[in-house]
Amino acid sequence: xxxxxxxxxNGLIQGGFFALFAVGLVLIFGVxxxxxxxxxxxxxVGAFTIWLLHAxxxxxxxxxxxxxxxxxxxxxxxxxxxxxxPTRADPLAGLICxxxxxxxxxxxxxxxxxxxxxxxxxxxxxGTLVLFEFLRIPYQRVFSxxxxxxxxxxxxxxxxRSKFGWALRAVAQDREAAALQGINTNRISIIAIGVxxxxxxxxxxxxxxxxxxxxxxxxxVIITAFIVTIVGGVGSLSGAVxxxxxxAMFHTFMTVYFGGxxxxxxxxxxxxxxxxxxxxxxxxxxxxx
Amino acid sequence: xxxxxxxxxxxxxxAGALVVSSGLPSRxxxxxQKTVKVGMNIPMTGDYAPWGLPGLYGCQxxxxxxxxxxxxxxxxxxxxxxxxxxxxxxxxxxxxxxxKKMVSEDDVKMVMMLGGSTVGAIAKWAERKKxxxxxxxxxxxxxxxxxxxxxxxxxxLYNVTGVEWLAKHHPEVKTAAIVTxxxxxxxxxxxxxxxxxxxxxxxEVVDVNLHGFDVTDFAPIVSSxxxxxxxxxxxxxSFYVTPLMEQLYHQGFKGKIISCTLDxxxxxxxxxxxxxxxxxxxxxPDFDDPKLNESGINFPNPGDFDAKFRKSHPxxxxxxxWEYPAILLNWIEGAKxxxxxxxxxxxxxxxxxxxxxxxxxxxxxxxxxxxxQDNVVVxxxxxxxxxxxxxxxxxYGSVSGWLDKHAGVLTKYxxxxxxxxx
Numbered sequence: 001x002x003x004x005x006x007x008x009x010n011g012l013i014q015g016g017f018f019a020l021f022a023v024g025l026v027l028i029f030g031v032x033x034x035x036x037x038x039x040x041x042x043x044x045v046g047a048f049t050i051w052l053l054h055a056x057x058x059x060x061x062x063x064x065x066x067x068x069x070x071x072x073x074x075x076x077x078x079x080x081x082x083x084x085x086p087t088r089a090d091p092l093a094g095l096i097c098x099x100x101x102x103x104x105x106x107x108x109x110x111x112x113x114x115x116x117x118x119x120x121x122x123x124x125x126x127g128t129l130v131l132f133e134f135l136r137i138p139y140q141r142v143f144s145x146x147x148x149x150x151x152x153x154x155x156x157x158x159x160x161r162s163k164f165g166w167a168l169r170a171v172a173q174d175r176e177a178a179a180l181q182g183i184n185t186n187r188i189s190i191i192a193i194g195v196x197x198x199x200x201x202x203x204x205x206x207x208x209x210x211x212x213x214x215x216x217x218x219x220x221v222i223i224t225a226f227i228v229t230i231v232g233g234v235g236s237l238s239g240a241v242x243x244x245x246x247x248a249m250f251h252t253f254m255t256v257y258f259g260g261x262x263x264x265x266x267x268x269x270x271x272x273x274x275x276x277x278x279x280x281x282x283x284x285x286x287x288x289x
Numbered sequence: 290x291x292x293x294x295x296x297x298x299x300x301x302x303x304a305g306a307l308v309v310s311s312g313l314p315s316r317x318x319x320x321x322q323k324t325v326k327v328g329m330n331i332p333m334t335g336d337y338a339p340w341g342l343p344g345l346y347g348c349q350x351x352x353x354x355x356x357x358x359x360x361x362x363x364x365x366x367x368x369x370x371x372x373x374x375x376x377x378x379x380x381x382x383x384x385x386x387x388x389k390k391m392v393s394e395d396d397v398k399m400v401m402m403l404g405g406s407t408v409g410a411i412a413k414w415a416e417r418k419k420x421x422x423x424x425x426x427x428x429x430x431x432x433x434x435x436x437x438x439x440x441x442x443x444x445x446l447y448n449v450t451g452v453e454w455l456a457k458h459h460p461e462v463k464t465a466a467i468v469t470x471x472x473x474x475x476x477x478x479x480x481x482x483x484x485x486x487x488x489x490x491x492x493e494v495v496d497v498n499l500h501g502f503d504v505t506d507f508a509p510i511v512s513s514x515x516x517x518x519x520x521x522x523x524x525x526x527s528f529y530v531t532p533l534m535e536q537l538y539h540q541g542f543k544g545k546i547i548s549c550t551l552d553x554x555x556x557x558x559x560x561x562x563x564x565x566x567x568x569x570x571x572x573x574p575d576f577d578d579p580k581l582n583e584s585g586i587n588f589p590n591p592g593d594f595d596a597k598f599r600k601s602h603p604x605x606x607x608x609x610x611w612e613y614p615a616i617l618l619n620w621i622e623g624a625k626x627x628x629x630x631x632x633x634x635x636x637x638x639x640x641x642x643x644x645x646x647x648x649x650x651x652x653x654x655x656x657x658x659x660x661x662q663d664n665v666v667v668x669x670x671x672x673x674x675x676x677x678x679x680x681x682x683x684x685y686g687s688v689s690g691w692l693d694k695h696a697g698v699l700t701k702y703x704x705x706x707x708x709x710x711x
Contacts, residue, residue, distance in 0.1 A: 117339040138539040255509040260500025
């Protein structure tokens with residue numbers, strides 16, 4: 001029972017991370033029709049920024065996260081303006097461009113951070129929250145969970161209560177129809193990639209003190225993001241959040257009771273099963289030709 | 290404020306050297322001196338970079354020292370040492386490209402490699418060329434690779450010494466759990482060795498938790514392992530030591546910790562606490578350790594080497610920082626004895642030595658029983674424990690002594706994981 005409760009807490013924390021970067025990926029795909037392969041590298045840039053500014057130059061953690069968010073957002077906006085917009089007519093071109101960005105960001109991170117060992121960021125929030133002797137949660141993970149939930153809540157509020165949010169959802173549903181209604185789709189694309197990239201930057205900032213930071217850390221992120229996106233339903237934001245939490249729970253419990261290797265294999269099998277049995281995912285919508 | 294004579298001499302000498310050297314090539318060799326090239330086909334970028342790049346830095350320090358002292362006399366010639374490096378980023382295709390370039394174009398006389406699948410990728414071609422090649426993973430050796438040798442690190446055989454020491458000094462520990470990545474090259478080899486060592490030491494292994502390289506959160510893994518209530522938490526490879534230690538700390542683990550390596554342990558202390566890391570057992574010393582000045586250590590001025598390395602590369606010291614240099618020094622001695630730099634002659638000379646000069650002493654050739662060739666040098670190996678925030682050698686265990694008695698147990702566990710044995 002103790003292990004069960006601990007696993008639920010660990011699953012929730014992990015789910016928060018997964019949701020942050022998966023939602024960004026879904027947002028970009030939904031609005032722009034681009035599968036952004038460099039999304040994992042945007043998370044990596046966020047984490048690297050924390051390492052550089054906070055661990056190396058002593059900038060406080062919160063301002064460092066702010067810088068990470070701004071920096072990754074700018075990278076996302078540049079990608080939109082110079083790569084995705086010119087190649088909008090050809091989704092494959094956008095995908096290939098994003099793969100190019102992936103390698104460029106890895107090389108830039110290597111040039112800045114140097115070769116060699118993974119980077120480490122001492123947790124800004126030291127200590128452990130002891131709820132029970134068996135239920136001990138590092139303050140850093142508590143902080144990450146709170147920020148993740150807050151960011152996702154803010155995004156939900158933005159999408160459902162703001163004019164831009166409505167327009168963004170309209171473009172995600174049908175770009176041409178939205179344009180005919182007078183919605184500036186270019187501006188909405190900018191907002192979508194800006195928000196998606198900002199969430200990736202935030203995810204990188206939150207995960208930085210909890211993991212090994214290296215230029216290739218985006219690989220694992222993008223694989224997880226794809227699984228979550230497919231399970232949740234490609235293009236569905238609420239599906240992505242739900243799938244992130246469910247997948248995190250699934251992965252955590254599989255790891256605890258069957259081992260990490262089995263958990264990884266089962267995660268990929270889950271994705272394949274969803275693709276075969278319910279291609280629209282948990283909350284995706286079938287679109288007729 | 291005055292300036293001392295020593296400061297004046299030091300400053301003017303440095304300035305003079307700078308002025309003179311600015312008009313010369315970066316490396317100046319004495320007239321008549323030959324150059325022998327030694328290759329390092331290693332990962333310098335990517336996940337495996339910590340096991341390659343620090344070794345290059347270390348070898349460059351050794352080569353610079355030798356060259357500054359006038360080079361090395363081999364046979365009738367005097368040689369400067371030149372290190373030729375190639376970054377294969379642990380990519381098999383690049384490893385083959387780099388190896389062929391070094392042998393065919395650069396004319397290197399020995400190639401140092403990390404080991405694993407990259408060595409497997411070059412092995413056949415290397416044997417056709419009869420090129421002397423070294424690895425840090427003795428499990429790379431096969432009956433078909435007579436020119437592949439492991440003269441320094443014998444990963445993961447040395448881990449037995451840490452477990453032996455643990456059992457001797459902490460007889461209260463009865464159970465252990467092993468956590469590692471599930472690859473056959475590093476993780477499973479090390480797991481089998483630890484399982485054998487624990488069995489010999491009378492410590493029951495209550496959990497072997499294998500995971501992939503895609504883990505982003507170690508909390509569930511550590512929770513799962515700690516639920517088995519082991520007295521000892523064992524990390525069989527070094528890839529994820531820091532996040533594992535962090536989770537152990539936060540989840541309140543109070544038992545003993547043993548690890549193959551504890552690279553960058555100061556960062557682990559920063560992420561946990563000095564008290565938590567205290568007493569952690571591992572296998573790779575810092576080179577400012579006083580015990581390395583004792584007789585029987587085959588490495589010149591370890592303290593100076595440590596200081597030079599940390600001055601030039603303050604954040605890059607890892608287990609391999611001294612291992613590739615030790616291999617280089619070993620090769621130089623072999624070449625001196627052979628009187629030539631030609632790979633076959635040096636290889637034959639090294640292997641004909643019944644008591645090879647192993648870095649920590651007590652070396653002997655071993656490996657035929659397990660891998661089909663006595664091409665691994667095993668000897669004494671240090672057991673290192675964190676004391677007052679600093680890694681310190683406690684004693685030297687005997688890998689060869691353990692293997693003489695218990696090789697059968699090791700073979701049993703290697704086979705149980707499906708690992709190659711003869």
